[in-house]
Amino acid sequence: MRFFTAALATETNTFSPICIDRRAFEASLYAPPGKHPATPTLCSAPVTVGRRLAREHGFELIEGTATWADPAGLINRETYEGLRDEILDQLRAALPVDGVVLGLHGAMVADGYDDPEGDFLTRVREIVGPDVLVCAELDPHSHLTRKRLDAADFFVAFKEFPHTDFVDRAIDLWQIALDTVEGRVVPRMSVFDCRMIDVFPTSREPMRSFVDRMMDMESADPDILSLSVIHGFMAGDVPEMGTRVIAVTNGKAEKGAAIARDLGMELFSLRGTFMMPQLNEREAVDEALKTAEGPVVIADVWDNPGGGTAGDSTVLLEEVLARGVTGAAFGTIWDPIAVQICMAAGEGAEIPLRFGAKSAPGTGNPVDARVTVVKLLRNAEMRFGESYAPFGDAAHIRFAGIDVILNSTRAQSFDPSLFEVMGIDPRPQRLLVIKSTNHFHSSFSKIASKIIYCAAGTPYPNNPAKTPYRKARRTIWPMVENPHAEKDVVA
Known part of the structure; x- marks a missing residue:
């Protein structure tokens, strides 16, 4: 087996005055092929976990560039396109491969690109064709777009906030990838749009119990390969901003859709109760x-x-x-x-x-x-x-x-x-x-x-009902009280 792995990640607050260029990636993490350090940097865990599993399972791992910039504002267009094309060229040189396993954040926005990860994944898919596995680990504070869903076989997101589990979730990602390529599972990804945006710390209730139950469901039901909540990122002014639930099942798309919907509606019923109280x-x-x-x-x-x-x-x-x-x-x-x-x-x-x-x-x-x-x-x-x-x-x-x-x-x-x-x-x-x-x-x-x-001062747009979005949809809570009065959206 031959796998290609790389990482391209940052989180974009479109309201931030701090723009990102290549120097920002180099200051945080820029590791050319084979140069990634032994320890991961959040979104680059698929690289380090892939190295270990390649040794244990005897498959060939081709490493591309792994790079991460600390969150800030809009990414310089030349910077995004340059890093994207660098990794895509490395993928072309690595062909043929059985799978592509990526580390992404999911809330990147670049000048001219509302959905850089969707653009990147689409180009990856075009290079490898329809039959090669493409998957990625995501930060839950991300955007889950239609373009990404069309390009990838499945996603696995961190469950914890704080993100103490990014290595564990990379292990999950790789396990599903290996099982898929070796013919043991057929991953099917189902997504439910919660039509809301909120903050979901797992260090307190009710999100603590919700995440624990998701993990129990994964353990108890062999049809469930992975469950993830995409929290969304309220400081990202993009058209598909919002909270979603992903269910990855072993060939059971309808069952996954029902599970994602049930979990998503439970989150919606608890809206506004997750965030910790704040003092001035x-x-x-x-x-x-x-x-x-x-x-x-x-x-x-x-x-x-x-x-x-x-x-x-x-x-x-x-x-x-x-x-x-x-x-x-x-x-x-x-x-x-x-x-x-x-x-x-x-x-x-x-x-x-x-x-x-x-x-x-x-x-x-x-x-x-x-x-x-x-x-x-x-x-x-x-x-x-x-x-x-x-x-x-x-x-x-x-x-x-x-x-x-x-x-x-x-x-x-x-x-x-x-x-x-x-x-x-x-x-x-x-x-x-x-x-x-x-x-x-x-x-x-x-x-x-x-x-x-x-909550001191106003450096961050933290009230979506009042945030002056230009692109984000206004048909989700808390912009409207009951967005589910319309037909459910299930992908």
Whole structure:
């Protein structure tokens, strides 16, 4: 057997002012054929899992380029087309193959392309023909378009949010692919359109039980090969934005359609109950200061670089400074220029510095302070599950009794190692202020005395009923109350 694998992924917040070019991919992950590191970077898990399975099962694996850019705004057209064509040329050179196993995100948008993954998969299908297996792993915060469904045999999406299971789902993807090529199964993909858009953290109810039940169904029913929820990505202004359920069955398309519909309608019945309650910046600091033991984690959920924002909001920092709170550590505030200034000054220097709030309205005001440069680190990384996430050249500064990490590569706060590599012990801190919606939860919950979710400022379009979409359909909840009054859409 011969398989081709590659990865091309990012998540596009079409409202973000931060555009992506090739340098953004190179800063996060750009691995030419055979050069991917041993650990995966979220959407590149099919490459590393494929390597292991190729050794164990004795098939030939041809690796293409694997590349990932941290979420931001629109992708430069030349960048997308260049990376796409690079991988397609590698696929042509690899022919003949029995299967193509890809790592994609699913929420990519490029200049001139509302659906880059659909374009990419269609071209893959044209190259390999109708009889070669084509499949991909997706992030659930993606868009599931008709074009993608027509081009691929099946998709498997991460089940967990935070995405702690991206390696496990890549294993699922490969197992179905191997079983298909060896003739043990015939995958049929059924999809139900929930006609809604919501946020579905699996670290709390009701989504926790929903995902557990999906996994139980997969284990108990041999007809079910995989079940996935495509959450959708509300900051992606594209025509097919929204939540969908995928059921992959062993040749039982009608059964899969019924399962997908039942699960989808259950999600719809629970709409509006999934997201964790959020406080504003004043309420969040009030609540944190009531807690005697630390560290209290305040998650700045809507200035999350993992959702494509800049990650440079100072709204919570300004609130903490105004209160005179000490013993707080902030990780991170994105400001490459401030990092350069700190690098030039050197460790131990005391300098005047202006930083933060440069990207967009609704992110607070730049902070002016006389700071001490405590620690500098080139090419800093933090842990994220079995992988590492880069946050670029970074500076740890201290002033007014608080510590702030400035970074040059945008990255959300995945793990307490973010603080540790910059010389900050997170455990004795009174407050840890981080930028993430929920990916932080798995690791930070192990050290936090309390977790507070905070909606500070307006860096992210988080209310679909009021978001000024230009392309997204307005016929889903919460734009309309009961979109299922019309005929169900089942693919």
